[in-house]
Amino acid sequence: METKTATVSVLSSEQLLKHWQGHRNLTRRTIEAFPEKELFTFSVGGMRTFAQLAMEIIDLSNPGILGLVTNVWKDMADLPHHSGVGMPTTKEELLALWDETTKVIDTLWIQMTPERFQESTIAFGQYPGPVYGTLLYFIDNEIHHRGQGYVYLRALGIEPPFFWERP
Amino acid sequence: METKTATVSVLSSEQLLKHWQGHRNLTRRTIEAFPEKELFTFSVGGMRTFAQLAMEIIDLSNPGILGLVTNVWKDMADLPHHSGVGMPTTKEELLALWDETTKVIDTLWIQMTPERFQESTIAFGQYPGPVYGTLLYFIDNEIHHRGQGYVYLRALGIEPPFFWERP
Numbered sequence: 001m002e003t004k005t006a007t008v009s010v011l012s013s014e015q016l017l018k019h020w021q022g023h024r025n026l027t028r029r030t031i032e033a034f035p036e037k038e039l040f041t042f043s044v045g046g047m048r049t050f051a052q053l054a055m056e057i058i059d060l061s062n063p064g065i066l067g068l069v070t071n072v073w074k075d076m077a078d079l080p081h082h083s084g085v086g087m088p089t090t091k092e093e094l095l096a097l098w099d100e101t102t103k104v105i106d107t108l109w110i111q112m113t114p115e116r117f118q119e120s121t122i123a124f125g126q127y128p129g130p131v132y133g134t135l136l137y138f139i140d141n142e143i144h145h146r147g148q149g150y151v152y153l154r155a156l157g158i159e160p161p162f163f164w165e166r167p
Numbered sequence: 168m169e170t171k172t173a174t175v176s177v178l179s180s181e182q183l184l185k186h187w188q189g190h191r192n193l194t195r196r197t198i199e200a201f202p203e204k205e206l207f208t209f210s211v212g213g214m215r216t217f218a219q220l221a222m223e224i225i226d227l228s229n230p231g232i233l234g235l236v237t238n239v240w241k242d243m244a245d246l247p248h249h250s251g252v253g254m255p256t257t258k259e260e261l262l263a264l265w266d267e268t269t270k271v272i273d274t275l276w277i278q279m280t281p282e283r284f285q286e287s288t289i290a291f292g293q294y295p296g297p298v299y300g301t302l303l304y305f306i307d308n309e310i311h312h313r314g315q316g317y318v319y320l321r322a323l324g325i326e327p328p329f330f331w332e333r334p
Binding site: 145 | 177211299321
């Protein structure tokens with residue numbers, strides 16, 4: 001199998017999956033670092049709680065990965081972090097959704113052809129762009145909100161996990 | 168020019184440069200959003216100020232891009248965010264260093280061959296990994312710390328720039 005153009009060459013699909021799941025592992029440990037109560041109640045500067053930020057990450061990743069692979073997107077308004085319907089109320093529930101998402105990503109990723117990354121899609125029926133760009137947006141959005149979770153943890157006197165550790 | 172393996176196919180060198188510079192544009196606007204005084208004095212939870220975080224981002228990006236391109240790395244201990252030597256003391260100085268870095272990245276990027284991304288390097292003489300991984304680390308680290316800057320801004324009652332806007 002050949003790539004379509006000579007300049008499309010930074011990293012492989014497998015490397016990007018490993019990169020994403022490495023970040024997801026770190027975010028999972030960030031969720032775990034929160035005390036149960038503060039996960040659902042604490043924030044800084046009137047922002048959302050880390051449970052809400054984590055649920056946004058889950059919502060983008062799954063069903064997002066289905067949209068990336070198949071172009072079938074759910075409506076953003078129906079997702080738990082928007083609608084409130086299906087929002088977890090315990091850390092255990094949140095982590096279970098997280099782990100389910102990890103499996104869905106691994107399963108659907110197999111269907112991502114090398115050509116797919118350069119194709120166009122309209123994420124959640126609203127945001128047009130190339131598949132690689134949408135995927136990077138999901139990852140970047142996760143890093144962005146997790147970084148905010150690190151501030152919440154520091155404000156609570158809790159040391160966050162090491163940023164560079166992505167087992 | 169052909170790529171080395173069929174699976175290396177997610178995005179092109181030009182697309183990654185545009186992605187990085189788009190993030191850098193957003194971070195620049197985040198620096199600008201801080202009042203001069205709070206940029207150098209304010210933080211949450213005993214963390215570093217946003218000027219210090221921004222200087223770390225500059226230090227990784229430049230001279231980092233030189234290391235990515237040539238394998239010639241500076242010693243981390245000598246960089247301003249570590250040593251304190253050369254730390255800017257005004258927003259204007261910080262933004263000038265930012266803009267200089269933007270130009271250096273654009274200039275040196277031209278030397279990044281398609282093969283280079285999969286080669287190995289030892290970032291700052293300490294952190295071994297593939298070039299694409301080191302580069303993603305720089306970008307991720309920027310997103311991570313900028314997200315923290317967003318919390319500082321919110322805590323100061325200031326609305327941060329839109330995360331999705333990367334002109």
